Amino acid sequence: MSEKTPFFEIRNLHAKTEDKPILKGVNLTILPGETHALMGPNGSGKSTLSNVIMGHPAYEVTDGEVIFQGQNILELDPDARARLGLFLAFQYPVAIPGISVAKFLKSAADARFGQGTIKPSQFIKQLREDMKFLEMNEAFINRFLNDGFSGGEKKRMEILQMLTLKPALAVMDETDSGLDIDALRIVSKGVNRMVGPNFGLLVITHYERILRYIAPSHLHVLIDGQIAMSGGPDLVKEVEKNGYDWIREKFGKEVLV
Amino acid sequence: MSDTETTFKLETDSALVQEYKYGFVSDVEADQLPKGLNEDIIRAISAKKKEPEWMTEWRLKAYRRWQKKDYPKWAKVEYPPVDFQDIRYYSAPKMNPKEGGEIDPELARTFEKLGIPIEERNHLAGVAVDAVFDSMSIATTHREMLAEKGIIFCSMSEALQQHPELVRKYLGSVVPPGDNFYAALNSAVFSDGSFCFIPKGVRCPVELSTYFRINAKDTGQFERTLIVAEEGAYVSYIEGCTAPQRDNNQLHAAVVELIAMEGAEIKYSTVQNWYAGDENGQGGIYNFVTKRGHCRGANSKISWTQVEVGAAITWKYPSVILEGDNSVGEFYSVAFTNKKMQADTGTKMIHIGKNTSSTIISKGISAGESVNSYRGMVRILPSALNARNHTCCDSMLIGDKCFANTYPVIEAETSTAIIEHEATTSKISEEQLFYVQSRGIDEESATSLIVNGFCRDVFKELPMEFSVEAIKLLELKLEHSVG
Numbered sequence: 001m002s003e004k005t006p007f008f009e010i011r012n013l014h015a016k017t018e019d020k021p022i023l024k025g026v027n028l029t030i031l032p033g034e035t036h037a038l039m040g041p042n043g044s045g046k047s048t049l050s051n052v053i054m055g056h057p058a059y060e061v062t063d064g065e066v067i068f069q070g071q072n073i074l075e076l077d078p079d080a081r082a083r084l085g086l087f088l089a090f091q092y093p094v095a096i097p098g099i100s101v102a103k104f105l106k107s108a109a110d111a112r113f114g115q116g117t118i119k120p121s122q123f124i125k126q127l128r129e130d131m132k133f134l135e136m137n138e139a140f141i142n143r144f145l146n147d148g149f150s151g152g153e154k155k156r157m158e159i160l161q162m163l164t165l166k167p168a169l170a171v172m173d174e175t176d177s178g179l180d181i182d183a184l185r186i187v188s189k190g191v192n193r194m195v196g197p198n199f200g201l202l203v204i205t206h207y208e209r210i211l212r213y214i215a216p217s218h219l220h221v222l223i224d225g226q227i228a229m230s231g232g233p234d235l236v237k238e239v240e241k242n243g244y245d246w247i248r249e250k251f252g253k254e255v256l257v
Numbered sequence: 258m259s260d261t262e263t264t265f266k267l268e269t270d271s272a273l274v275q276e277y278k279y280g281f282v283s284d285v286e287a288d289q290l291p292k293g294l295n296e297d298i299i300r301a302i303s304a305k306k307k308e309p310e311w312m313t314e315w316r317l318k319a320y321r322r323w324q325k326k327d328y329p330k331w332a333k334v335e336y337p338p339v340d341f342q343d344i345r346y347y348s349a350p351k352m353n354p355k356e357g358g359e360i361d362p363e364l365a366r367t368f369e370k371l372g373i374p375i376e377e378r379n380h381l382a383g384v385a386v387d388a389v390f391d392s393m394s395i396a397t398t399h400r401e402m403l404a405e406k407g408i409i410f411c412s413m414s415e416a417l418q419q420h421p422e423l424v425r426k427y428l429g430s431v432v433p434p435g436d437n438f439y440a441a442l443n444s445a446v447f448s449d450g451s452f453c454f455i456p457k458g459v460r461c462p463v464e465l466s467t468y469f470r471i472n473a474k475d476t477g478q479f480e481r482t483l484i485v486a487e488e489g490a491y492v493s494y495i496e497g498c499t500a501p502q503r504d505n506n507q508l509h510a511a512v513v514e515l516i517a518m519e520g521a522e523i524k525y526s527t528v529q530n531w532y533a534g535d536e537n538g539q540g541g542i543y544n545f546v547t548k549r550g551h552c553r554g555a556n557s558k559i560s561w562t563q564v565e566v567g568a569a570i571t572w573k574y575p576s577v578i579l580e581g582d583n584s585v586g587e588f589y590s591v592a593f594t595n596k597k598m599q600a601d602t603g604t605k606m607i608h609i610g611k612n613t614s615s616t617i618i619s620k621g622i623s624a625g626e627s628v629n630s631y632r633g634m635v636r637i638l639p640s641a642l643n644a645r646n647h648t649c650c651d652s653m654l655i656g657d658k659c660f661a662n663t664y665p666v667i668e669a670e671t672s673t674a675i676i677e678h679e680a681t682t683s684k685i686s687e688e689q690l691f692y693v694q695s696r697g698i699d700e701e702s703a704t705s706l707i708v709n710g711f712c713r714d715v716f717k718e719l720p721m722e723f724s725v726e727a728i729k730l731l732e733l734k735l736e737h738s739v740g
Contacts, residue, residue, distance in 0.1 A: 054695050057687060082697035094692045098710025104696075107706060111697035144710070161696065 006067050007032050008169050008200055013064035015052045022048045024225035025064070030169065030200040030218075037211060037236065038204045039244055040222035046204045047091060049222070050173040054078055054088040068169065083112055087167030089158040091174045095146040101157070102127065104145045105164050112165050130163045134190050152183040159190035169200040176210040188213035211240045221247050280502025280532055283367040283472050287391070290347040292475065296320065299445055302347050306414045309421055319434035319444030326438045332601040333630040333662055334570050336506075336543065344508060346446045348473040349393035364390060367470065385410055387451045387467040391476055394449045399463060409454040410465050413481050416452035423454060427485050431514040431551045431578070439545040439572075443512040447481035450511070455490035455521075464720055466495035471507055471531075471542065480511035486521035488554065493524040495723055502532050504540040506569060511546045519554025519581065524562070526719050528727055531567040536625070538597030541569025548575035549605075552584035552613075560587040561604065562718045564727045566734050569598060574632065576605035579613035579641070586615040589715040591727075593734055594627030594659070603633035603650075603664075608641035608674070619650040620712050623659035624735075630662040635676060637669040644674045652682040653711055655704070655735075705732045 008030040015023040022045045030036050040046050052059050053066055055078035065072045073081050096104060105127060109118055124141075131138060134156050146154050155175055162170055172191070176184055191214055195201060203214055211219075219236045221229045221244060229235070229247055239247075290301055299320055303313040328339070350361055368388055385399035387410065394412030403410050409420060416424050434444035451467040471478045486492055509531065515523045525548075534541025544567075550559035561575035577586030588604035606615035615635065623629040635646045652661035661682050669676060685707055693703035709716070709728055716724050 054691075056691050077700065078691060078694040079697050079699045079703070082695055088695050090692065090695075094686070094688045096689060096693065096707060096710050098713035099706055104693075104706070107698055107702070108696035111699070111702070165696065 007069070009065075009067040010049075010053075011065045011067065013049075013052065013066060014062040015048060015059050016062055017048065017059050021062070022059075022225055023052065026222070026225070026227055028202075028220060028227060030202060032168070032200050033197040034218060035195060035201040035203065035214060035216045036218040036220065037214075037216035038202060038220045038222055039206070039208070039239065041248060042206070044222045045225040046206075046222055047173055050088055050091075050171045050202075050204055053171055054086065055081055079111065082165070082167075085168035087162050087165060087170040089155075089162060089170065089172040089175050091177065093146050093154045093158055095144070095149070097144050097147045099145050100142050101145055102141045105161065108161065109164055127160075127164065130160055133163075133193070134160055135186050136160065151178045152180070155179060155183065155187055156190075159187050162194060163190060166194075168198065169202070170194065171202045171204065173204050174206060175203075176205055176207060184210065184213060208239055208243055211236060223248070279530065281370070283363050285361055285363050285367075285390070285472065286351040287348045287473055288351050289345055289349075289473070289476075292345045293342045294320075294344070294346060294446065298346055302446060302448070305347060305349075306417065308417050311425065312417060312421075315429070315434065316445050316447075319441050320446075322435040323438065323441035323445055326435075326441055328438045329572070332572050332632070333628060333664075334572060334599040334601050336570055336599075339506075339508060339543065341442075343475065345473065345476040346479070347448060348391045348476045349448075350390055367472070368396075368468070385463050385465050387412060387465075389449050389451075389467060389469045389478075389480065391448070391471060391473050391478060394451070403461070403463075406459050406462070407456040408459060408461055409452065411452055413447070413450045413452050413483065416483075420452070420454070423485070424452065424483070427483055427514070427516055429514075431516060431549045432512050432547050437547060439510045440512050440547040443479050443481060443510050443547070446477075447479040447512065450480040450482040450513075451484075451494075452482070453484040453492060453494060455484075455486045455492045457487040458489045459487075460490070461492040464493050464495050464723075466497065468497045469509075471509065475505070475507070477508035477510065480509070480513075482511070482513040483516075484514070484523055484525070485516045486518060486523050486557075488518045489520040490518075491522045493720060494526070495720065496525070496527045497530070502540065504535070506534075506541060506543055508543050508545070509568075511548070513546070513548040513575075515550035515559055517550065517552050517554065517557035517559050517581075517584075520556045521554065522558040522560075523550065524560045525550070525575070526723060527561075527563040527565070528723065528730065529563065529565045529567055529571070530730060532569075533567045533596065533598050534569040536596045538569070541598075542567070544568035544571045544573060546571075546573040548573065550575070550577045550586070552577060552579050552581045552586060552610075554584075555581040555610070556583045557581050558585040558587075560585075560589070560718070562587075562589040562715065563591070563602075564715070564719070564730070565590070565592040565600060565602060566730055568600075571598075571600040571602050573602045574604055576607070577615065578607045578609065579615065579644075580609045581613075582610040583612045584610055585613070587718075588615075588617045588619070589718045590619045591622070591712045591715045591731070592620070592629055592631075593622045593731060594624070594629045595734060596625040596627060598625070598627040600628070601630045601632055603631045605634040605636070606646060608635075608637045608644040608646070610640070611642045612644070613641055614645040615647075617646070617648040617650070618714050619648075620715055621650070621652040621661055622655065622708055622711070623652070623661050624655040626658045628660045628662070630664060632664040634666040634668070637671055637674040637676070639670045641671060642673050644671065646674070646676045648677065649679045649714075651680070651711065653708065654682070654684045701736060705735050708735060
């Protein structure tokens with residue numbers, strides 16, 4: 001990627017919701033092949049950042065840019081961002097009653113890759129394989145999307161969608177929260193299948209344990225709407241070993257939890 | 258009785274304008290009676306249809322009852338009083354192919370444009386069609402094949418000529434002429450509609466369908482349909498409706514009666530897409546309809562499925578009287594309102610026989626500045642031991658200027674009844690839209706997907722091909738209702 005057309009770059013991002021400023025100048029660059037972890041206490045703006053990247057209408061960007069595939073995506077609707085190859089794995093996926101997983105995923109794949117580019121038979125075959133890989137029961141294919149799913153099932157469904165839509169950059173918003181070790185292993189297996197030289201990943205998390213499953217190349221700590229600390233493999237190791245309480249302490253006691 | 262009147266906020270203030278693709282007018286020479294209503298007009302209608310004298314008398318009696326009635330004011334709809342003297346009660350195409358003449362090519366073109374092939378060479382394989390244009394049925398297909406099985410499928414006018422004894426036996430036996438204001442009016446002036454008779458033990462091999470088209474200006478359409486299924490018979494019937502786009506209101510006051518004898522089953526599906534008026538509420542059809550089924554015999558079943566997406570005002574409660582023991586009544590409804598449309602629709606399930614059961618699934622979707630009300634009654638009489646009812650009525654709001662109301666009434670006069678009632682009102686949620694859009698699906702398609710999911714329980718009750726049509730139609734109606 002040249003300087004002029006960065007793959008993914010957040011520049012001086014400021015955002016608010018209901019007149020409350022949450023992001024106060026976030027800067028972050030991800031190159032293809034990199035996996036970044038973003039940690040931070042509750043209320044630091046982690047979920048806001050993921051929502052703003054995807055374009056949630058409840059947040060208002062007051063300053064800054066998010067560049068993806070060479071353009072400022074803040075001007076685009078969420079669906080246009082997704083079609084560019086951006087993906088958000090939701091922390092709380094919503095249910096769409098009456099729409100089956102198969103129908104939903106086919107509609108999404110058609111939107112992403114173009115109507116008619118994937119044959120239905122080929123699509124279902126691939127979907128079955130991916131489901132098997134994620135150790136999901138095939139019956140899920142006909143269930144209504146996230147309707148009555150357990151927390152773990154919803155998270156796996158997010159990863160299944162990611163595998164289906166093959167994004168260039170994925171943001172995982174606390175996908176690990178509430179997962180038991182087994183589910184975490186399966187989810188990580190799915191994510192690691194995506195990782196490669198043409199894929200960028202931002203893993204937002206509250207807990208250091210996921211770092212053992214998804215090895216990040218970079219780690220950032222978000223505190224009060226700003227990246228307070230960034231580092232490479234050394235910082236990852238340090239946090240994996242000792243947690244990140246020490247970083248919080250370092251930035252003063254107004255940062256709680 | 259509960260009355261939940263709710264509005265929600267959503268940023269969807271765009272123009273709720275969309276094309277009504279059936280809004281064209283056909284240039285067909287018409288044989289019309291003058292505007293206005295009096296006994297002479299009724300006699301003239303009856304004479305035009307060459308009806309037996311008892312029928313003329315029946316109409317006049319209904320007219321006299323109508324004159325003593327006042328129009329219903331309890332519905333959650335508002336409209337200026339209708340001037341019944343300013344309506345034309347009879348308008349029929351001059352060239353009547355059923356009397357040996359050729360079909361007016363303009364008529365054939367009209368139905369072709371509507372996607373209803375009425376000429377023999379274009380017949381749809383699995384569907385027999387009766388095409389009603391203003392006051393007259395102009396073509397009925399598949400008749401010979403049906404006749405071989407003893408099935409009668411013809412227009413009401415023809416039935417009065419060819420099977421007067423059957424009509425006399427059943428007409429008005431479910432909806433008496435004095436039932437309500439609009440039923441009385443219909444009984445006095447009804448023009449055409451379909452008559453279906455399925456003899457004992459016969460399973461009708463094709464879908465029977467009637468397509469209603471209002472064309473002439475200032476003309477009301479007074480459809481009268483009667484379906485009788487004898488012991489053990491089965492029939493699936495489909496009704497479709499459209500009208501030209503005009504800036505004055507037109508009246509469609511229909512009466513439909515269904516009779517199911519022992520072990521018989523009638524499945525009645527409607528897709529109503531009358532012109533709904535413009536964004537200012539100008540024009541559109543007033544759809545005042547009385548539809549009622551009677552499960553007369555034991556183990557009979559009547560099922561109403563309706564997809565109501567048109568008409569300026571809809572006032573309609575397809576009901577079932579469950580008289581036969583173990584009889585089953587069903588009502589599945591999707592009502593979509595937009596712009597300034599008003600719909601007050603629902604059902605009545607009257608349980609009389611033992612072990613009778615009924616199911617009500619109602620999905621109301623309101624957009625624009627529309628008002629969408631569900632009104633239902635479940636009545637369990639003392640004789641209806643072990644009766645059961647399950648009701649689920651859900652409302653969805655698109656935008657912040659529309660209304661959804663539910664008025665359910667439950668009257669149980671036996672302690673053995675089991676009645677379940679669920680109701681929800683929700684706005685199409687920002688979170689759902691964001692989620693679907695985040696997968697690359699644009700806002701309009703996302704809305705349509707969510708609404709289709711919401712309506713699924715009703716759409717799956719429609720005959721297969723009809724269900725596809727209904728989904729497409731709803732998608733079309735949803736265009737520009739968000740964004």
